[in-house]
Amino acid sequence: MIKENLEKIRATLPEGVTLVAVSKTKPVSDLQEAYDASQRVFGENYPQEMRDKHEVLPQDIQWHFIGHLQTNKIKYIIQYVTLIHSIDTASLLEAVNKEAKKHDRVVDCLLQFHIALEETKFGLDLNEARQLLDSEEYKQMENVRICGVMGMGSFTDDMEEVRKEFKHLKSIFDTLKSDYFADQPQFKEISMGMSEDYPIAIEEGATLIRVGSKIFGARVYAR
Numbered sequence: 230m231i232k233e234n235l236e237k238i239r240a241t242l243p244e245g246v247t248l249v250a251v252s253k254t255k256p257v258s259d260l261q262e263a264y265d266a267s268q269r270v271f272g273e274n275y276p277q278e279m280r281d282k283h284e285v286l287p288q289d290i291q292w293h294f295i296g297h298l299q300t301n302k303i304k305y306i307i308q309y310v311t312l313i314h315s316i317d318t319a320s321l322l323e324a325v326n327k328e329a330k331k332h333d334r335v336v337d338c339l340l341q342f343h344i345a346l347e348e349t350k351f352g353l354d355l356n357e358a359r360q361l362l363d364s365e366e367y368k369q370m371e372n373v374r375i376c377g378v379m380g381m382g383s384f385t386d387d388m389e390e391v392r393k394e395f396k397h398l399k400s401i402f403d404t405l406k407s408d409y410f411a412d413q414p415q416f417k418e419i420s421m422g423m424s425e426d427y428p429i430a431i432e433e434g435a436t437l438i439r440v441g442s443k444i445f446g447a448r449v450y451a452r
């Protein structure tokens with residue numbers, strides 16, 4: 230099933246769009262099945278869970294951290310994480326920089342923006358991002374590299390609302406690209422779109438889509 234689901238999604242992806250298989254709460258055997266179907270990019274939301282899976286699965290997997298990250302848990306992921314999608318405060322970026330330095334790494338990160346209607350969702354707005362990028366602290370950070378933006382659309386059936394939100398994230402990306410990253414080719418990622426809305430996200434310019442239940446089936450939360 231997982232293999233067929235992956236193949237179905239992949240068949241619809243234009244060049245330049247990377248599928249992040251979101252495997253939170255799913256057992257290692259499900260990830261292995263996806264791996265055997267050539268999936269190499271996985272997204273996880275909980276630091277210890279990602280660490281445990283990283284320890285037992287093949288080493289050529291690229292681990293993307295997509296959940297809300299608390300500074301005291303950075304240590305569980307910092308040595309091997311490929312991309313952190315969820316930088317939502319300046320202090321989190323600073324903490325990631327500090328941990329990355331300990332391991333002599335430069336860690337790729339995305340700035341997460343709040344684009345949804347729900348107030349509970351995390352993320353920066355454009356002014357907060359400007360403050361961060363203009364700060365002296367940011368200019369001193371040598372162990373993080375900002376590669377783009379991430380956002381989550383509203384949880385709604387109203388796909389025109391979601392499309393509007395994705396357009397908003399794309400416009401934030403374009404603004405930051407021209408104002409701060411014009412000469413930095415690594416600033417190229419727009420992470421948006423999940424199981425229910427990824428086709429719209431692709432139409433609106435996504436380069437990374439984060440798909441879970443459409444690959445692995447519905448999640449059952451024990452927590």
Ligand SMILES: *Cc1c(COP(=O)(O)O)cnc(C)c1O
Nearest residue numbers: 251295423424439440441442443
């Ligand atoms: C869980 C999650 C996803 C995947 O959600 P699905 O609806 O199962 O595809 C994508 N992005 C984030 C940030 C998530 O937490």
